[in-house]
Amino acid sequence: MTFEYSLAQLTVLETSPVEIAKIAAECGYDYVSLRQIYMGVKGEKIYDLRKDKKLMQELKGILKNTGLKVLDIELARIFDGVNIKDYEPAMETCRELGGKHILSSIWTDNKDFYTEEFAKLCDLAKSNGLTVDVEYVPIAGVNNLKQTVELLNDVNRDNAGIMLDMHHIHRAGDNTEDIAKIPKEWFHFAHLCDASKEIPKEKEEMIRIMREARDYVGDGGIDIASILNSMPIVPYSIELPNSAYIKEYGLKGHAQNCLDKAKAYCDKFVKGRE
Known part of the structure; x- marks a missing residue:
């Protein structure tokens, strides 16, 4: 079984598009997932590829020279007061870089509105x-599998x-x-x-783990x-923020550990749904 892997922005949040692409290529990833x-979260820096033409050309050069590809661009949130047209420049960036997917999440409880x-x-898109x-x-408006399936069926x-x-x-708490x-x-x-395995009872602790203390695949x-x-075999984007690991191994070392652990695990345990 052949698996493909992408390095997600949250894993090495503070990197620029060029930096994350270099890290991904040097570690042996197939893709990069860009923000x-x-x-406006802590540690997030803004690198707008539509405005920074030099950065865009440098990124394109890395993609061309290494064979690395862009998997997706994030994060098109649906929230009260959102203007969907605001996401068009990022979509144009994704298309220009050869990406195929826009990641979205729902941060409002108004079902009619978010649908x-x-x-x-x-x-x-x-x-x-x-x-x-x-x-x-889990902490958003659409926070489980049932709600997500309902949304996809409704929008059709x-x-x-x-x-x-x-x-x-x-x-x-969803099931396979x-x-x-x-x-x-x-x-x-x-x-x-x-x-x-234990699910935190406090929302703050769940957010902390989610944003800065996830484990390597197979270690949790x-x-x-x-x-x-x-589920079917698809590209796996490794989204594994862990501030302690970055402090210990550095950005590239952490990204390499993420990939090595994921490969070892998937090669041993994953066959995918036919």
Whole structure:
């Protein structure tokens, strides 16, 4: 079985598009997953490739010379007051770099609103030849598998998909039987990481782990193999922020550990859903 891996921005959050691409290529990743829609979180720096032409050309050079590809661009959030058109420049960047997917998540409880806005997002992405993949997050508006499946059925767009994150599946208490029922065409990529089997009771602790203390694949308590074997084989974007590991190993060392651990685990345990 051949697996493909991407280095996600959150794993090495402070890097520029050029820096993360260099790290990904040197470590042996197949893809890079870039953040071009910024969220204002701690440690996040803004590198707008549509405005910084020099940075864009340098990134294109790295992609061309190394064979590294862009998998997706994040994060097109749906929230109260969102203007979907604001995401068009990032979509144009994704298309220009050869990417295929826009990552999205829902941060409002207003179902009618987020369904309508997500449909608009899908339509805008389709005009750029991109899919839109929903990542449910345990602390967000759409926070479990059931809500996500309902959303995708309601919008009924052929470029809409689901992006499953191992941490979020476990924290939401979802099961592999329900994952196995999801149409295969909804899957385009997934997020790999691990975490403790015990689910924090405090929201603050869950957020801390999610943003800065995830485990290497196979080192935590999540049954990752069962999850991956209930879905088709897709590229795996390693989203594994861990500030302690970065302090110990450096950005490149951490990214390399992420890839090596994931490869060893998937090669041993993952066959995927037929």
